[in-house]
Amino acid sequence: MKKNDQITIHDIARALEIDSSTVSRALNNSSRVSEKTKKRILEKAHALGYQRNSLASNLRTNKTNTIGVIVPRISRNFFSNIISGIEDAAYQEGYNVVICQSLESFDREKKIMETLLANRVDGILLSTSMETLSLDHLKPYLTHGGPIVFYDRPCDFENCSSITINDYKGSFKATEHLILNGCKDIVYFSGPETVALYQNRKKGYVDALAKHNITYRSDYCMSSNLSENEGIRLAEQMLKLPQVDGLFSSNDTAAIGAMKYLKNQGVSVPNDIAVVGFNNHPISSVIEPSLTTINQPDFIMGQLASSMLIRQIKQGDIGVSKETEILDVELIIRNSSQKL
Amino acid sequence: MKKNDQITIHDIARALEIDSSTVSRALNNSSRVSEKTKKRILEKAHALGYQRNSLASNLRTNKTNTIGVIVPRISRNFFSNIISGIEDAAYQEGYNVVICQSLESFDREKKIMETLLANRVDGILLSTSMETLSLDHLKPYLTHGGPIVFYDRPCDFENCSSITINDYKGSFKATEHLILNGCKDIVYFSGPETVALYQNRKKGYVDALAKHNITYRSDYCMSSNLSENEGIRLAEQMLKLPQVDGLFSSNDTAAIGAMKYLKNQGVSVPNDIAVVGFNNHPISSVIEPSLTTINQPDFIMGQLASSMLIRQIKQGDIGVSKETEILDVELIIRNSSQKL
DNA sequence: ATTAGAAATACAATCGATTGTATTTCTAAT
DNA sequence: ATTAGAAATACAATCGATTGTATTTCTAAT
Incomplete structure (x- = not known):
């Protein structure tokens, strides 16, 4: 386990009495090395247990x-699906992926940016923390590192591209669905309104x-x-309003908290209050009544973000133009929103 | 964004007309550099926008x-909680964490081991994929890299430590609970029996x-x-058995699949068949009837694994002795297991 | 057998830091 | 003013690869 037994290209070179540059080229399958020598080198590398030092x-x-x-938090189903998409596309292009959680903290996000720059990653996919108001902490990476692409939570910064889902349309659809099902007094649970996504x-x-x-x-x-507990708290507050017959929560987690509270209070969903969430979280199909929600193409968004970033990395500085991709969403109608 | 504008310690040294070794020592806060010079260097570093190259x-x-x-799959709630614990402890010790998903594939696990070795991470926390039967692919890392600690899925390999939950006891408790609630014909959903955890x-x-x-x-x-679909398939198979009044599934996901199928078939849970799961997955408290299950200290396991590994890294090769830590579990009794 | 041109290999510098040793500068005691 | 010893700084090698250029070796045409 001690580090002194690291095998380098020089060990291989010495063993075969050739130059290390030839070994390097052989290991990288350069055409400048004869097949015969390549074979000798590869065999010796294997025999010595050589492992390249990246x-x-x-x-x-x-x-x-x-x-x-x-990523704000990998444990959120939505984000872990995005990560799977990111890895899937990156993997195919031969890129490694380093995942870091900001836990919605600006300080952590800042520190992560420094670490990623220090480690010279070729590019960054970023969903900013909810606390992030200024983007100045991205500047060092943009000047000394590489491209940044925003996903899910769009930002307008320098010439960084964004890829998001159509939050506006999803929200519009959800609200209209409640209205068409007879709701007139619709409460809305919003996230922090400093975040562009929640503004949309x-x-x-x-x-x-x-x-x-x-x-x-x-x-x-x-x-x-929009945590489950906040959903409970807001539901309590909601019941104090003069009249409510619908609730649209901008995520499922808070909607689920609210539904639990309403059930506790003997308020019927959907008959007293119809509920629609946002995210299509796995729990939304299990809870009773099942929760009407907005499905987002999370895996696909991850794939697209990943390949967009890698394209920009390969292009290099020049010619990277700011793109904004907006993915379509889908209303999934279940039982929580249809009054009998 | 181009790489030619990287500032190095040599740029700082040249600007101040001093040697780069002094700059290096100053940036590492060595006592061999005077406070006055440190201050000059730090200021110049900041002015030039220096970013260390790790x-x-x-x-x-x-x-x-x-x-x-x-990790087999970060999207599983259990594992993402473990990761949070790992990061929490590592962060405090000043270590970075690189997370890789094997997706339960042996080939991916093998490739990841190579990448981690090539990148010379100081140690590895490993939960083997379900496909992993031999551990020979860990040998290069152990000889040329650093220590490996197994978490959640224990393995007996060289002098690698393991940290797991008490699978045996959890399983025993769950089964006994069903028996004490009157079950006599208890079906058991097992994972792959090649995996030690499922043997336990x-x-x-x-x-x-x-x-x-x-x-x-x-x-x-x-x-x-133990996927949800397999839970459905096995439930179907289960109903063909002569007599069944209880089900213990070795994870919640399969239990939930089974419960959905039973509900569909008009089989009452818990009265016809009482059900107990394993994991305390978030859905288990939301599904109706709520699912009795085994809670595992996932976050804590992550913390312990992380600090055990870091301790071994700091110790170096000599003196690392094989440890096995087993964490206690808790039976969470809900409605799915209590016959009326 | 000679030789031009291609193919294969060797030489040497480099990426950006760190660190043991040598040298210079400073401090304080005589 | 001198000087020993400490403090501060400089020198030079090094980590393990890559790569442009120089040199050697081979091939095939004469």
Whole structure:
């Protein structure tokens, strides 16, 4: 286990009485080495138990074939599906993936950016933390590192591309679905309104109300971090409002918290209050009544983000133009929203 | 974004007309540099936008301050909680964490081992894939890399330590609970029996039956990969057995599949068939009836595994003795197991 | 047998840090 | 003012690869 028994190309070179540059070229399958020598080198490398040192190689070539992914929290089903998509595409292109969690903390996000730069990853996929207001901490990486692509949570920064789902449309569809099912007094659970994504979702809610001539009331719009506990707390607050017959929560987790509370309080879903969530979280199909929600193409978004980033890495600095890709979403109608 | 504008310690040295070794020592806060010079260097470093190159540093010092984590699948709640625990402890010790998914594939696991060795991570936390039968692919890392600690899925290999939960006891408790609630004909859903963890769980089931003088019947023990779909398939098979009044599934996912199928078929849980799972998956508390299950200290296991590995890394080769830590589990009694 | 041109291999510098040793500078005691 | 010893800094080698250029070896045409 001690480090002194590391085999290097020089050990191979010495054993075969050739130069280490030839060994290096052979191991990289260069056409400048004869087949015969390649075979000798490969055999000796195997016999000695040679394992390439990527640190040295990456230092010399100034690339790591690695992309960094910053994710708010990997335990969220939505994000772990995105990660699978990212890895799937990266894997096929021969890139490694380093996954880091910001845990929605700006300080951690900042520290992660430094670590990824110090380790010279070739590019970064970023979903900013909920605390992130300024993007200045991305500048060092953009000047000394490589491209950054935002996924899920879009940001308008320098010439960084974004790939997101159509939050506005999903929200609009969800709200309109409640209205078409007879709801008139619809509470909206919002995330932090500093986050562009939640601004878009709110706009979808507001516009759907407007289209159907329902007045928007600010006290029907409640912000939180959308955890299950916050869902419970907001549901409690909701029941104090004069009249409520529908709830649209901008994520499933808070919707589920609310449904648990409502069930406890003897409020019937959907008959008293119809509920729609957002995310198509696995629990949404298991809870009773099953939760109507918005499905997002998470895996595909991961794949697309990954290949977009790798394309930009390969292009190099020049010619990378800012792109914005918006993926379509789907309303999944279940039992929580259909009044009998 | 181009790489030619990388600032190195030599740029700082040149700007201040001092030697790069002094710059290096200053940046590492060595006592061999005067405070006055340190201040000048730090200021200049900041002014030039210097960012340390970890590749070079790691190459020279022959350590990366990074541990590798191989996990079957990060999207599983159980594993993402473990990862959070691992990161929590590593973070406090100043270590970075690289997370890799094997997706239960032996080939991927093998490839990941090579990549982690090539990148010279200081140690590895490993939960082997379900396909992994031989551990020979770990040998290169053990000889040229660093220590490996197994978590969750224990393995007996060289002097690698393991940290697991008490699968035997959990399984025993779960089975006994069903028996004490009146079950006599208990079906058992097993994972692949090549995996030590599932051997332990099976033994718990078998021993609990024996303790209560219930004959073990091999046709009541059904193996699968424990996916939700396999749970459905096995439930179907289960209903063909002459008599069944209880089901113990060695994970929640398969139990949930089974419960969905039973509900479909009009079989009452718990009255016709009482069900107990394993994992305390978030869905288990939401499904109706709520699922009795075994809670595992996942986050804590991650923390312990991480600090055990880091301790071994710091100790170095000599003096690392094989440890086996087994964490206690807890039976969480809900509605699916209590016949009325 | 000679030789031009291609093929194969060797030489040497380099990526950006770290670190043991040598040298210079400073401090304080005489 | 001198000087011993400590403090601060410089020198030079090194980690393990890669790569442009120089040299050697081979091939095939004369």
